Amino acid sequence: MAELTYRDAVARGIAQEMQRDPDVVFLGEDIAKAGGVFKATVGLYEQFGPLRVRDTPISEQAILGAAMGAAMTGLKPIAEIMFSDFIAVCFDYFANEFSKSRYMTNGQVKCPLVVRTGNGGAARFGAQHSQSVENWCMMIPGLKVVAPSNPRDVVGLLAAAVRDPDPVVFFEHKSLYAVKGEVEDGEIVDTLGTAKTVRHGTDATIVALALMVPRALAAAEKLQAEHGINCEVIDVRSLVPLDTHSILESVGRTHRLFTVEENPRLCGWGAEIVSIVADEAFYELDGPPVRITTPHIPLPSADILEDMAIPSVDRIAQTVRRSLES
Amino acid sequence: MATKKTITAESTAPVITVRDDIDTATRLRIYRSIFEIRETEQRAHDLFLQNLVKGTVHLSLGMEAIAAGCGVAMEPGDLTFCTYRGHAHTLARGVPIEKVLGELMGRDIGLLRGKGGSMHLTSVEHGVMGSYAIIGAHLPIACGAAWRAQYKGQKDVSVCFFGDGTTNIGAFHEALNFAVIWKLPVVFVCENNLYMEYTPISEVTAVKDPAAGRASAYGLEPIIGNGQDGDEVYRIAKAAFDKARAGGGPSLLEFKTYRYSGHSRADPAKYRPAGELEDWRQNRDAVKVYRQRLIDTGVSEDEIASIETDAKQKVDVATEACKASPPPPAELLTTDVYADGGWAWRN
Numbered sequence: 001m002a003e004l005t006y007r008d009a010v011a012r013g014i015a016q017e018m019q020r021d022p023d024v025v026f027l028g029e030d031i032a033k034a035g036g037v038f039k040a041t042v043g044l045y046e047q048f049g050p051l052r053v054r055d056t057p058i059s060e061q062a063i064l065g066a067a068m069g070a071a072m073t074g075l076k077p078i079a080e081i082m083f084s085d086f087i088a089v090c091f092d093y094f095a096n097e098f099s100k101s102r103y104m105t106n107g108q109v110k111c112p113l114v115v116r117t118g119n120g121g122a123a124r125f126g127a128q129h130s131q132s133v134e135n136w137c138m139m140i141p142g143l144k145v146v147a148p149s150n151p152r153d154v155v156g157l158l159a160a161a162v163r164d165p166d167p168v169v170f171f172e173h174k175s176l177y178a179v180k181g182e183v184e185d186g187e188i189v190d191t192l193g194t195a196k197t198v199r200h201g202t203d204a205t206i207v208a209l210a211l212m213v214p215r216a217l218a219a220a221e222k223l224q225a226e227h228g229i230n231c232e233v234i235d236v237r238s239l240v241p242l243d244t245h246s247i248l249e250s251v252g253r254t255h256r257l258f259t260v261e262e263n264p265r266l267c268g269w270g271a272e273i274v275s276i277v278a279d280e281a282f283y284e285l286d287g288p289p290v291r292i293t294t295p296h297i298p299l300p301s302a303d304i305l306e307d308m309a310i311p312s313v314d315r316i317a318q319t320v321r322r323s324l325e326s
Numbered sequence: 327m328a329t330k331k332t333i334t335a336e337s338t339a340p341v342i343t344v345r346d347d348i349d350t351a352t353r354l355r356i357y358r359s360i361f362e363i364r365e366t367e368q369r370a371h372d373l374f375l376q377n378l379v380k381g382t383v384h385l386s387l388g389m390e391a392i393a394a395g396c397g398v399a400m401e402p403g404d405l406t407f408c409t410y411r412g413h414a415h416t417l418a419r420g421v422p423i424e425k426v427l428g429e430l431m432g433r434d435i436g437l438l439r440g441k442g443g444s445m446h447l448t449s450v451e452h453g454v455m456g457s458y459a460i461i462g463a464h465l466p467i468a469c470g471a472a473w474r475a476q477y478k479g480q481k482d483v484s485v486c487f488f489g490d491g492t493t494n495i496g497a498f499h500e501a502l503n504f505a506v507i508w509k510l511p512v513v514f515v516c517e518n519n520l521y522m523e524y525t526p527i528s529e530v531t532a533v534k535d536p537a538a539g540r541a542s543a544y545g546l547e548p549i550i551g552n553g554q555d556g557d558e559v560y561r562i563a564k565a566a567f568d569k570a571r572a573g574g575g576p577s578l579l580e581f582k583t584y585r586y587s588g589h590s591r592a593d594p595a596k597y598r599p600a601g602e603l604e605d606w607r608q609n610r611d612a613v614k615v616y617r618q619r620l621i622d623t624g625v626s627e628d629e630i631a632s633i634e635t636d637a638k639q640k641v642d643v644a645t646e647a648c649k650a651s652p653p654p655p656a657e658l659l660t661t662d663v664y665a666d667g668g669w670a671w672r673n
Contacts, residue, residue, distance in 0.1 A: 096459075103661075104448070
């Protein structure tokens with residue numbers, strides 16, 4: 001057992017898979033010699049060499065096209081898109097290319113690739129370097145979408161993503177890179193499509209993702225300590241495939257549902273979960289499902305403004321308490 | 327080699343000096359391919375007029391010599407990447423005609439059993455790695471396939487076809503830079519048919535030759551060929567493929583050509599000046615040029631006629647097979663979204 005940062009866990013996960021399979025290759029901007037702008041890929045170039053760990057130009061379409069062409073013909077590429085906001089300049093590959101080629105070709109073309117990308121806010125980077133865009137990918141048939149909240153899950157889910165035969169978009173949260181956590185020694189391989197109950201409770205189910213998981217946990221502790229409200233917290237981890245069993249089962253016990261989403265409100269992933277619960281567990285609910293999200297605004301840069309926008313521990317706790325008490 | 331010869335669209339008249347560097351067997355393969363593409367594309371057009379082809383079609387009528395010359399110059403195992411105007415390149419790799427027409431008609435016999443349609447023809451077993459309907463997308467994808475060959479020490483070449491309009495989209499430029507800096511075994515083939523869609527390419531492009539005029543920006547040689555002459559296409563393509571296979575890196579080829587039909591089935595092509603189409607048909611037609619080439623090199627009229635009869639018959643047989651084929655079964659609707667064969671996004 002070792003204590004690793006979230007960023008070190010990224011490098012460890014990639015190294016684990018590159019060591020296992022010589023077909024795993026890694027490309028992106030500044031990922032090799034510089035070790036990544038977030039220092040999440042330090043040491044890989046030295047360990048695996050310039051043929052397997054390759055710096056690219058600032059050409060997001062070339063990066064993803066190359067990853068796709070390599071995946072179609074036998075490699076297992078990991079591509080980095082530095083900030084998830086940049087998905088917008090290469091969205092064709094997500095929306096039209098590696099997501100659809102298997103279906104359109106009646107199963108002939110396979111794209112086992114992983115796109116890693118730095119997602120999310122709270123780093124004061126402003127509207128073009130802070131967004132939570134997992135819903136951009138969640139809405140596209142053919143993609144899998146993963147967003148880990150802690151170092152152990154980074155290693156295990158990254159390994160699962162690399163081994164998965166479908167294209168997987170792996171959202172790393174920029175504001176979690178420095179967070180430390182216990183990671184066991186040896187090979188770790190997790191399972192996509194499995195949520196994790198990170199706090200057991202009886203009064204309400206709070207479903208969260210990535211940076212919102214530690215905030216939801218802190219809010220749950222606060223609610224317990226200050227108001228005696230005992231919340232269950234579920235880390236979704238994987239939006240596609242989505243582990244609806246865990247969520248429905250939990251709501252069946254607590255009878256209340258809250259989602260905590262960093263994305264701006266419209267079409268956030270929580271809307272889909274609320275819709276599923278409303279369809280399939282409506283009579284289990286003792287009150288309306290509540291979505292706690294960033295408002296429908298671009299993210300501002302100033303710390304005081306950004307902190308008002310993204311769901312905070314206090315906002316989560318207050319919203320849950322008021323809703324349960326009303 | 328004729329690789330540095332510069333030809334303008336206006337000067338691509340059939341003034342041909344017969345050279346004997348291409349053997350007769352190869353020339354017969356090229357003609358067979360040109361003729362099969364012509365007949366199949368014409369049939370696709372006819373089937374569309376009969377309302378048996380659903381959706382859209384983008385025909386290569388008039389442009390057959392490029393797909394044929396390149397197709398014959400490719401080795402088994404080489405990979406083709408084409409655009410939504412990809413029937414010709416798919417046929418040129420040996421994909422059966424009924425698989426192509428059947429896909430256009432949305433029948434179960436089709437190459438993709440109706441799941442892709444005219445714009446997405448793909449046959450991995452023939453090295454046809456897909457037809458891409460978003461302009462420019464497949465140039466970086468071809469780079470990736472070439473990267474795999476380089477990484478694994480495999481000797482195949484990735485060949486990527488696209489139109490003149492593609493040279494004005496960002497992915498074209500990203501791919502060229504990328505291919506050069508990584509010295510990838512990829513060959514980019516621009517079919518300059520003079521119109522991006524409805525607009526003359528010259529009105530929307532900063533340089534006279536949309537592909538070749540950009541080559542020097544990426545340290546590549548500007549290579550322009552007469553796309554109506556199967557021999558010239560074959561020679562230029564073969565040289566580029568050989569260079570890529572030998573580790574010499576990418577090439578960018580531009581072939582001057584002309585499409586006889588509109589951009590797609592919705593386009594009557596009324597924007598063309600009077601007489602332009604007739605001029606190309608009469609004086610630079612790929613079938614006429616190559617038929618004469620065969621005669622000039624001593625192939626008998628009987629042998630040529632037998633290739634033509636055979637091709638027409640194959641297209642007729644394929645058409646009947648397609649008409650007899652049922653539509654795809656309903657269960658195909660949700661297959662192969664994910665690798666488990668299905669479409670489940672939740673448990």
